[in-house]
Amino acid sequence: MSRPAEVVVNLSALRHNFSRIRTLAPDSQIMAIVKADAYGHGIARIAQALEQADAFGVACLEEARELRQANIKQRINLLEGPYAREELSEISDLGLDIVVHDISQLEMLDQTQLNKPVDVWLKIDTGMHRLGFLPELVNEVVRRLQQSKCVKDIRLMTHLACANERENPMAFEQIKCFSQFSEGKNFEVSIANSAGIMAFPDTHVDWVRPGIMLYGVSPFNDSHGPQEGLKPVMTLRSKLITVKQLKAGESVGYGATWRCPEDMPVGVVAAGYGDGYPRHAKSGTPVIVNGERVDLIGRASMDMLTVDLRNQPQAKAGDPVILWGE
Numbered sequence: 001m002s003r004p005a006e007v008v009v010n011l012s013a014l015r016h017n018f019s020r021i022r023t024l025a026p027d028s029q030i031m032a033i034v035k036a037d038a039y040g041h042g043i044a045r046i047a048q049a050l051e052q053a054d055a056f057g058v059a060c061l062e063e064a065r066e067l068r069q070a071n072i073k074q075r076i077n078l079l080e081g082p083y084a085r086e087e088l089s090e091i092s093d094l095g096l097d098i099v100v101h102d103i104s105q106l107e108m109l110d111q112t113q114l115n116k117p118v119d120v121w122l123k124i125d126t127g128m129h130r131l132g133f134l135p136e137l138v139n140e141v142v143r144r145l146q147q148s149k150c151v152k153d154i155r156l157m158t159h160l161a162c163a164n165e166r167e168n169p170m171a172f173e174q175i176k177c178f179s180q181f182s183e184g185k186n187f188e189v190s191i192a193n194s195a196g197i198m199a200f201p202d203t204h205v206d207w208v209r210p211g212i213m214l215y216g217v218s219p220f221n222d223s224h225g226p227q228e229g230l231k232p233v234m235t236l237r238s239k240l241i242t243v244k245q246l247k248a249g250e251s252v253g254y255g256a257t258w259r260c261p262e263d264m265p266v267g268v269v270a271a272g273y274g275d276g277y278p279r280h281a282k283s284g285t286p287v288i289v290n291g292e293r294v295d296l297i298g299r300a301s302m303d304m305l306t307v308d309l310r311n312q313p314q315a316k317a318g319d320p321v322i323l324w325g326e
């Protein structure tokens with residue numbers, strides 16, 4: 001038997017989550033965020049399954065290239081824009097859009113000649129204080145972009161900082177700030193990430209940019225994906241590879257962080273932080289063994305973790321385990 005840890009990606013769950021976005025924001029175009037290898041789900045297969053998406057958002061040219069090689073025809077936006085001037089000619093050849101968030105990127109555009117101009121998403125920092133121009137600079141940046149021969153259409157975007165807290169007033173302040181600088185410009189605009197789509201309809205506007213909800217995860221601190229009508233796309237599953245009978249007081253795993261309160265069965269699962277399971281998951285984190293919930297105990301190691309099998313005394317090596325997912 002080969003090592004049983006595996007990731008299963010459910011593309012029909014992905015399509016279900018996508019249709020949930022369509023229902024929530026029916027009048028907006030959808031830029032599916034597939035950066036970081038589609039949040040770890042595999043960028044090409046995720047994009048291929050999202051035929052209905054109007055665009056994709058990626059982190060870098062390598063990801064965009066992979067999508068074009070996978071025959072993805074939709075608009076692809078480099079969410080952090082070009083990192084260097086040398087990237088611009090391939091960006092233009094691949095027909096990509098770019099975010100422009102920093103003065104250095106305006107300079108790159110000024111110093112380049114392109115066969116085909118690119119579409120630019122000008123990013124405005126309305127309070128997240130990560131990427132984007134300060135609102136008071138927007139008119140000047142627009143003017144420079146309009147003068148550039150490398151630039152075709154301009155769109156405006158911003159990113160929400162606190163929309164994952166449903167009542168947090170910061171989202172309203174960001175929306176207000178953004179509209180002050182976008183109104184009257186006749187450009188398409190985009191504000192909403194997953195939390196905006198779900199909790200702040202005012203943010204839907206022309207384009208929405210869902211990431212985490214596509215993969216079935218709630219962006220909110222107070223709910224799980226299924227409570228929001230989402231289905232988990234990724235399941236991490238494995239098997240028990242041994243069950244030990246330990247004595248009261250004996251410790252389990254690295255650092256001996258957990259001790260048996262009584263004589264008890266402990267299962268060892270073939271999954272660990274090498275598989276993406278968080279090393280800092282606490283004892284008590286739920287794990288499903290034979291369809292029943294048990295507790296993680298002790299510290300997850302690189303390719304194994306341990307579970308409390310007191311409510312599964314019959315469990316044995318080879319029994320199925322789910323770490324997360326369906």
Ligand SMILES: Cc1ncc(COP(=O)(O)O)c(C=O)c1O
Pocket residue numbers: 033057079159192193194195209210211212213219
């Ligand atoms: C610019 C931008 N838009 C949208 C998203 C998607 O955010 P979320 O995963 O919260 O939906 C991200 C994610 O990092 C992003 O950087």
